[in-house]
Amino acid sequence: MGPSRQFPATEPLPGIHHQHPQRSPTDQALGIPAARLDPQIHAEHHEVAWQVRGRSQMNLEGKIIELAENDALWIPAGLTHSAQVHPDSVIFPYFFPVDDTATVLDDASLAHLHHDETIYFLALKQMTTTIIHSRINLARQVLSILEHRILGGDELPRPRTPAAAAVAEALLFNPGDDRTIAQWAGEVHASVRSLERAFLRDTGLTLRQWRLHTRMNAARSLLATGASIASVSHRVGYTSPNSFTRAFRTFFGATPSQFRQQNSPPSSPVGHRPAALRAES
Incomplete structure (x- = not known):
């Protein structure tokens, strides 16, 4: 996540530059008080x-x-x-x-x-x-x-073909999306075969493999925060913690519990104040 920076209490966050447009004549006041x-x-x-x-x-x-x-x-x-x-x-x-x-x-x-x-x-x-x-x-x-x-974002290779790139972007956006390959092909107006061939040609992975990598990368990051296995499995698109555990162990060679024990951050008391605020530029 990169190094954090401390900000004085009244300093605005960097990277956010607000420009407030002039109101149009039709943008009427709502009468909402402060x-x-x-x-x-x-x-x-x-x-x-x-x-x-x-x-x-x-x-x-x-x-x-x-x-x-x-x-x-x-x-x-x-x-x-x-x-x-x-x-x-x-x-x-x-x-x-x-x-x-x-x-x-x-x-x-x-x-x-x-x-x-x-x-x-x-x-x-x-x-x-x-x-x-x-x-x-x-x-x-x-x-x-x-x-x-x-x-x-992430470090997975991206497909270059427009239809495959659209699917990849959607899966990176939401690794838990459970649409089938046939449904994805219909969404991007491509055949299943052409979609699968595009992924394999451009990334070296089949669409199934590429989606699995996306889910496992997301799961690894989530588990490292100390999130429960059940919530992580749900977030990355598995119907049960057991099916998620099997997939995770096959992919990483360790169960989610083992991985979390090795990578969870130290616990902090409720009310612990974060070191800094991040801003999207």
Whole structure:
């Protein structure tokens, strides 16, 4: 993840340069007053604060973070935080249970969402507030977006053929995507044979092998954070911890439990303050 840097309490995060566009005549005020969120701490849930509209100021144990439209702030469990929401602003919170969430995001982190990524956040909010549900695991999609924006990509060889490259990008984005090869071929308007041949020619791996590498790389990173085997298996697309354990042992030559014992970081008390905040540039 690279070296971390300490920031004075009032210094803005590097890499985020907000430019606030002028409002159009049709962008009317919403009549929403300013609001203050008193200091709080969630010991059993991680939180994401998505600035849908306007601006907010977050205070993470003395670190002042300015949020502009489409900024998303990852707040790990155990971190005391408060907020000042500006007038005519909209901010949505999302909560992820610690015991059920496997993620490599261990520090408070700031990301700026692309416009086409915000639909996943809106859809997840709809799922949690209405009876309308998606067949896709939207919480997993949202976590993948944040990890991609904050931490970047991987080292697997990428296919060059457009259809295969689109599949690879989607699998890197969400290693747990369980669509079959035939379904992927239909998504990118290619035949199964041409898709498989493109992966093998461009990467030296079949599509099945390439997806397995993606899942195992993601699982290894998640296990190293101390996440439970059950949550990791779910995150990377396995229907049961047992099937995940078999695949992991075949791939790495060690069970997830053995790997985690060798690579888990030292435990820290609840409320431990992260060393620094990361920002997506």
